[in-house]
Amino acid sequence: MVDKARKVTRAAAGARAALGFVRPLSSVDVVAFAVFDEALRVLLVRRPKVAGEPFPGRWALPGGFVDVDRDADLLACARRKLRDKTARVSPYFEQLGSWGSASRDPRGWSATHAWLALLPTGGTAPEQVAVAAEASWRPVDDAMQKGALAFDHVEILRTGVERLRSKAEYTSLPAFLLAEPFTLPQLQRIYEVVLGRPVDKSGFRTRALAARFLAEAGTVEGDSNRPAMGYRLLDRSTPAVFPRTFSPRLGH
Amino acid sequence: MVDKARKVTRAAAGARAALGFVRPLSSVDVVAFAVFDEALRVLLVRRPKVAGEPFPGRWALPGGFVDVDRDADLLACARRKLRDKTARVSPYFEQLGSWGSASRDPRGWSATHAWLALLPTGGTAPEQVAVAAEASWRPVDDAMQKGALAFDHVEILRTGVERLRSKAEYTSLPAFLLAEPFTLPQLQRIYEVVLGRPVDKSGFRTRALAARFLAEAGTVEGDSNRPAMGYRLLDRSTPAVFPRTFSPRLGH
DNA sequence: TTAATAGTGTCTATGAGACAGTATCAA
DNA sequence: TTGATACTGTCTCATAGACACTATTAA
Structure with missing residues (x-):
């Protein structure tokens, strides 16, 4: 933080750079979701209260400038930003x-590359996604309120929530919010929290099992x-897509 | 082109810039699609054959560096890049x-913001999307071949084709590839070209009309x-989404 | 035995896919 | 009248949604 503040005071003097173009600021921000205590939550951090830093003391998405010496690519940069604030988990x-x-x-002039991240929790085990002191898991409904976050982060967060809810309708994406092994009722509850409405048990089981993205892992005391x-x-890298309309029948 | 080359020769000396961070290069590239002559085509431009320019003479997606003095935001930059190469149409x-x-x-260290653009044509009227001399509309199957394009543009193009094909399965997105007014058989042919397979006439009509994204515009000599x-x-700004599974029945 | 949750069966209506049929125009 | 294409009707089958039912455990 101190180091960051010192950098900032050097200000925008030398922005005109190579290739005859003023280079925009390049940053990465992460919309990291977790579900626990029956709520969809997003990871937020407080902006530093330091002269020269915009939005001092305000809540914001975790993120910051790309570091061309440390980050091999954008994903690596996003991983670093999240790793700085949370315990070691393997997020999507x-x-x-x-x-x-x-x-x-x-x-x-600033451009940010925003990433969606899903952290696996036990549903009631926030310690698995423990955070740094200046960070906090906040319910998305609070954080999405107008003016609740620094910069244009409310808009970015809203896009993230929309993306997650939209994909919950037809993919197994919410499964990445659960630590393994999990039960089907647990998965169903994650869907209900994400979608904000009840989901029929029988239909959910049928669809989830038919989508063939689950492997049995023995009986669990639920x-x-x-x-x-x-x-x-x-497959912990890509969600499964449930059968959709407007495509030819597969079996014969 | 000459001006651009001169800029390049200044090289990467002053890249260390404001805020104590080396700023990555920020560019915008456009994957612009059009359909004519029964093929899905992508707009390509030749890289300049000038010392210092990477990939001289190779085909590439239209694009280039963000100009912080001319571009208010990323979309404006993408519009400018496309406008430089095509006639004035209103793409999606x-x-x-x-x-x-x-x-x-x-x-x-370079980051590009890639945009998908769909240009409306009459299906057999490429003059509506006329291009600059050094540009060309190429069938995507050719352009997607490994090594066919400069930089990582084949990967970007592949992602664009995937996005378009995927959305064609459940949205009205391909309609943005047609100049108005158009007929349902014309729209169906666009879907068939994009998806690369025949589409049932009756089902297509039923679905298209049920999705309520079309307004009648009088009888047309087809x-x-x-x-x-x-x-x-x-609505020329957003595609309509066809009914999907895993959502509650709407009517009663 | 009871409570609680896991998991299954069944009925019904919708709607996609397939394809055959009818309508309307030019030549 | 023929040919071509626009457009409609109909049959069938898969499956989503709703909900009642059975199964298996702890206490």
Whole structure:
């Protein structure tokens, strides 16, 4: 933080750079989701209260400038930004989009590469995604309020929530929010929290099993009296897509 | 071109810039699609044959560095890049993703913001999307071949084709490839070209009309003897989404 | 035995896919 | 009248949604 503040005070003097172009500021921001205590939550950090830093003391998405010496590519940069704030878990990453304009950062023309990250939790085990002191997991409904975040981060967060909810309708993406092994009722509850509405048990089971993204992992003592089948994801890199319309029938 | 070359020769001396960070190069590239002569085509431009320019004489996606003095935001930059190469049409734009790494551009750490653009044509009227001399509309199957394009543009193009094909399965996105007014058989042919497979006529009509994104525009002399109903898009900014699974029934 | 949750079966309506048929125009 | 294409009707089957039912455990 101190080091960062010192850098900032050097200000925007030498921005005119190679190739005859003023180079925009390049940053990466991460919309990191986790589900626990029956709520969809997003990781936020406080902006430093230091002269020259915009939005001092305000909540913001974790992120910052690309470091060309440390980051091999954009994903590596996003991973670093998240690793700085959370315990070591293996989150799912997906590009969310870019926000770039002359006005979004008072320090100059700025473009940020936003990433969506999903952290696996036990549903009631936030210690698995423990955070740095100045960071916090906040319910998305609070964080999405107008003016709740620095920069244009509310808009970025809204896009992230939309993406997650949209993909929850037809992919197994919410499964990346669960630590393994998990039971089908647990997965169903994640879907209900993400979508914000109840989901039919029978239909959910049928669809989830038909999508062939789960591997049985033995009986697990679940949240109830009767043990349930535990599952792991067959592929922790890409969600499965549920059958959709407007495509030819597959079987014969 | 001459001016651009002169800029390049200044090389990477002053890249260390404001805020204590070396700023990556920021560019925008456009994957612009059009359909004519029964093929899905992508707009390509030749890289200048000038000392200091990487990939001289090779085909590449239209694009280039963000100009912080001319571009208010990333979309404006993408529009400018496309306007430089094509006649004045009003294309559909959608963010495709970011590609950024230390190695993708020999001139230094570079991040590009890629956009998908769809240009409306009459299906057999390429003059509506006329291009600059050094540019060309190439069938995507050729351009997607390994090594066919400069930088990592084949990968970006592949992502664009995937996005378009994927969305063609459940949205009205391909309609943005048609000049108005158009007939349902014309729209169906666009879907068939994009998807690369035949589409059932009856089902297509039912779905297209049920999705409520079309407005009747009077009878049009189509490609055949019998005139067909002409249609316009109700909303030229966002495609309509066809009903999907895993969502509650809407009517009662 | 009871409570609680895991998991299954069944009915119904919708709607996609396939394809045959009818309508309307030019020549 | 013929040919070509626009457009409609109909049959079938898969499956989503709703909900009632059975199974298996702890206490």
